[in-house]
Amino acid sequence: MKTNEELQKDVQNAIKWEPLLHAAEIGVTAKDGVVTLSGIVDGYYKKQEAETAAKNVTGVKAVVEEIEIKYSNTFAKTDNEIAVEVLKALKDNWAVTEDHIKVKVEDGWVTLEGELNWNFQRLDAKTAISYLSGVRGVTNEIRIKSDIKNAIEKKDIEKALGRAWALDAKNIKVSVDGNKVKLSGFVDSIYQKDQAEHIVWKTPGIWSIDNELVVEYDYAAL
Known part of the structure; x- marks a missing residue:
């Protein structure tokens, strides 16, 4: 379990660990698993890197991204x-x-x-x-809109999720309706939520995924 201060520090360290963000001035606040990122960067990719780094930290339930992008006149374009x-x-x-x-x-x-x-x-x-x-x-x-006409098999998706070492598949429920798949249940991090969706997208014939997985994490009392 983590306190808000510990979660804030972990996210700050995760962002600093990214080579593209060493010199970036990114502010981080954390409250009950909701992390807010702020600051200014000189490229959209840096904004994405910061968000991804924060999402991969255990205990982060949601990321509020308020980072601004400012280009110098040299790189500004119409x-x-x-x-x-x-x-x-x-x-x-x-x-x-x-x-x-x-x-x-x-x-x-x-x-x-x-x-x-x-x-x-x-x-x-x-x-x-x-x-x-x-x-x-x-x-x-x-x-x-896949051209593949094969029926989507629920058990195949469940097996694929079960093979993923980073997931506890027994806590994930899979529902299939034609070309659509719905995921429900709970995971320990946003990383696991995104990873589950990434795995399911590899299933031939899928047109859309409704990812309703909930991130659950217990925070230490102050």
């Missing part, structure tokens, strides 16, 4: 310039079928829309543009 670079980055990524994706850029914020066959393609599309200068945020609205 929305048109960003859009051109986003389209090129998607085209250069072998995993992504770029002609299935529509791109919108407004004040440096990129929105991705369209349909792809697999979730890893959806994630790769976002990753491909996260390191571009000028990008202030990414909204990934790409939908998954």
